[in-house]
Amino acid sequence: MERVRIAILGSSVPSFELADALIAAGCDVCAIVPPRGTLGGGVQRRAAARGLLVVDVGPSINDPATIAKLRALDAELFVNWGHPERFAADVLALPRLGVLNLHPGEIPGARGLEPVFAAILEGWPAVIQTAHLMSAAFDDGPIIRTRRIAIDDAPYRDVVEERLRDGAVGFYQSAVLDVLAGERGTPGAGPRRYFGKLKPDDDVLRWHEPREAVLRRLRALSPFNPGRSFVAGHSGPLLIWRAEASDAAAKAPAGRVIAAGDDELLVAAADGLVRITAYQLPPALPSEKLIGAELTSDQPR
Known part of the structure; x- marks a missing residue:
């Protein structure tokens, strides 16, 4: 050498x-x-x-x-x-x-x-x-x-x-x-793709997407950054760190909060339910007020 x-x-x-x-x-x-x-x-x-x-x-x-x-x-x-x-x-x-x-x-x-x-x-x-x-x-x-x-x-x-x-x-x-030892390398092969700095809305969860897409976006962010969703009438975001697929059978429009408690939220995605297990509510919004609300990717103005 x-x-x-x-x-x-x-x-x-x-x-x-x-x-x-x-x-x-x-x-x-x-x-x-x-x-x-x-x-x-x-x-x-x-x-x-x-x-x-x-x-x-x-x-x-x-x-x-x-x-x-x-x-x-x-x-x-x-x-x-x-x-x-x-x-x-x-x-x-x-x-x-x-x-x-x-x-x-x-x-x-x-x-x-x-x-x-x-x-x-x-x-x-x-x-x-x-x-x-x-x-x-x-x-x-x-x-x-x-x-x-x-x-x-x-x-x-x-x-x-x-x-x-x-x-x-x-x-x-x-x-x-x-x-x-003399190795000079070889060029890479295949399509060229570039993934730059995250855009401002890359952390916003899209509930109209399939459940697995919602969960993948959250996993790609957390725990360094939470996923964000918004509730009508509240300017602050709902911050989400952990979630998983739910086997519950309830059907609801995408983004609808089915159940809410101190430890978890149950939210409908496009093709199934998501159980949110680590989250932070917007200011002055108790979890029970979320039941029946719709989560959106658009921040209220």
Whole structure:
């Protein structure tokens, strides 16, 4: 294996664990480059404990002064874990072996910031975590290594994120070692899809949709964000964190609240009932007043 200088572009605990794993494998990790706004005492202490230089990116990793700092590292491989900025061509051109990136989706079929949301919302059986060499196109470039994370058991988003973290350090270390061994990757195949930042109404539950679509949207959001619904006459939203399909036989128009209590609500979707088990009512609206009300995706004005 070629011994080259590596800079880790990240500040999270896993990025330091990756540095440890690479150092243990005989790699020359020379610096930690935290994303803008994350250079705190914890990062500095963790870097100092490992004898690693910390590079402050200032206002942007693409700032000319920052690029000069990165060039001075004389690193031959950058390994990115968590920088939110799109890297300029001048940054990508600095290391001889390129910039390796870890993406929580398949390339090119699940590019962008929210492939996990899309995967749960659309009912994919798995997400494909991808280690790839970065190119000028966002979340694109030659693929070094992938791994399949099953999500066909209807998990909530926090569970999917945990599955992506579990084993990620070892997976990413293997991708780095692949590059050091001469692997240059292959282009991804298939349709190109991009899932950008969530839109303002992506968290609104659509009760006119099939029950499973309602539940998938909620699972794609919760627990980091609740699903929202609105009740006529109340400006505040009904916030929903947990729900499940109900076997109750009652029939009602989509959005109608069939039953309400302190612990759960029963609401009709297009093709069945949903039992809401964790929620927050709008201000000044007791749960018993919800019975017979209709939930809507349109906020009252």
